[in-house]
Amino acid sequence: MPQRTENNFWLLKTEPTEYSWHDLVHDKVTSWSGISNATALIHLRAMKPRDLALIYHTGSERACVGIAEIVKGPYPDPRAGNPKLVAVDIMAKQPLEVAVTLQQIKADPAFVGFDLLRISRLSVVPVPAEMWKRLLTLAKMA
């Protein structure tokens, strides 16, 4: 019997001076690896192919800039000895028409309780469907 599996939505933080959305567009697909935080790993392990993820730039930018798709994984991080350390492959899907800034997100009542605001250090953040929809609206994608 076919199993009904809903896609989930995520937000992946990256420091753009280290690896940016532009780098992902150039690479097309990259392995999102090297995550060691326990909570972030729980989220990584919950990902599945076809899930979507916003790429968020930390540092001086502090904005969501593009949409990526999970295309493989989770699988054990090949650079780590511990099989609990997992990675996924993501593919650049499309840039946001307009970047959505952290300031906008903080100011918008739709994002009350959002882990991005609640747990500021978390680098892999689940995005509830209604918040995802709102983010796309703010990004002029809807």
Place this chain on the structure above:
DNA sequence: GCCAACGTTGGC
């Protein structure tokens, strides 16, 4: 198993 000290992340 507790907790103080320290390190890291990321916003301000």
Place this chain on the structure above:
DNA sequence: GCCAACGTTGGC
């Protein structure tokens, strides 16, 4: 440059 929040480490 600073600091808040949180995780990790190691002594006890």
